[in-house]
Amino acid sequence: MKEQLRLDNVTVLRGKTRILSGITTTIAAGQILGLVGPNGAGKSTLLNAIAGLVPHGGTITWKGKGVDLRDIGFMPQQYQVRAELSVLEVVLLGLHHRLGWQIGADSLNAAAGILHAFGIADLAGHRMQTLSGGQQQLVLLAQRLLREPELLLLDEATSALDIRHQMHVLRQLRAYVARTGALVLIAIHDLNLAARHSDAVLLLDAGKIAGQGAFDTAITPQRLRSVYGIEAEFLASSSGPPLIVPLSSCA
Known part of the structure; x- marks a missing residue:
């Protein structure tokens, strides 16, 4: 059986504000999982909770044990x-x-x-x-x-890169997963990059899971409307997943 990351009813509070609410999922190793969602959805908080850097309710296990920050790779959003x-x-x-x-x-x-x-x-x-x-x-x-960590958590790790370097980094991550069988979780804003370079995505909305699985099943026009508040067109691509073209704001 493949190694797995398990999250069971993971909840994070900041004061009286609930940042994550009842996150429950199982993610197999040997893949890149794109963590997507609008600003404030809880992506960074979830990665920090998995790394053990913020207090949380529920349980998080990797390979059947608690996550030890010393044994994984973690790159926060802001780091110099x-x-x-x-x-x-x-x-x-x-x-x-x-x-x-x-x-x-x-x-x-x-x-x-x-x-x-x-x-x-x-x-x-x-x-x-x-x-x-x-x-x-x-x-x-x-x-x-x-x-060479078996679990790699990246919080918007390509945000400062131009498109060529973003694509190069994501290809390097793909080669790394193929060679090591690691699990890579990457928070990413560009849905088209997530579609092309992730094996699956986890869509967060207001601290809850709004969709999970293959990109074309987790990300739909209806979910873009309800989660992101936009109307978008999905264009067929001869080289893989569809291209998302934002058309207008629903507001």
Whole structure:
């Protein structure tokens, strides 16, 4: 049986405000799950709850046990490296759990390889503070993948990237899942990117699950109307899932 992430009646309160309400689902490993929904739907809160970073009701288990942040990969929405570190040093921190006083050739080669895979090998000696937001995002993604976690939680991890780099990163995640059998949960706003690069999606609305499964069954014109408040047209595509074209606001 495949490894699974199980959420049973997960609820998060912020003061008296209910951010997540009774989230119950099972997600198998070996896939990319796109976490979608409008602003304020609870996507970031859900990822933080899975990572154990916010108090929650209900239970969350990975591979039959509680989630240990030390054993997974988590990239929050807002994260910056403030220390005076080079790109290579930041990526190598992904292996901090096994680095000793000296850094071996294997670790250096692995770090160099993943920088090359992300197309940023030329930045290895640059200081993080000199990079653009998108470049920093690529470095931090490379750091997470270098550790090869079986569960990877990404909160809008492509938000600062242009479309070419977004597509490249999502292809890298696809290759990573194919190679390792990991589970990747990625909160993403672009529904067309989610349609093309996710195996399934989980649609949140006001802290509840509004749809889940294959994109074309979870995301429908009716759900875009009720959840996002928009009218949209679904155009057939010869290369895969339909293209969503927003037409107007329902308000």
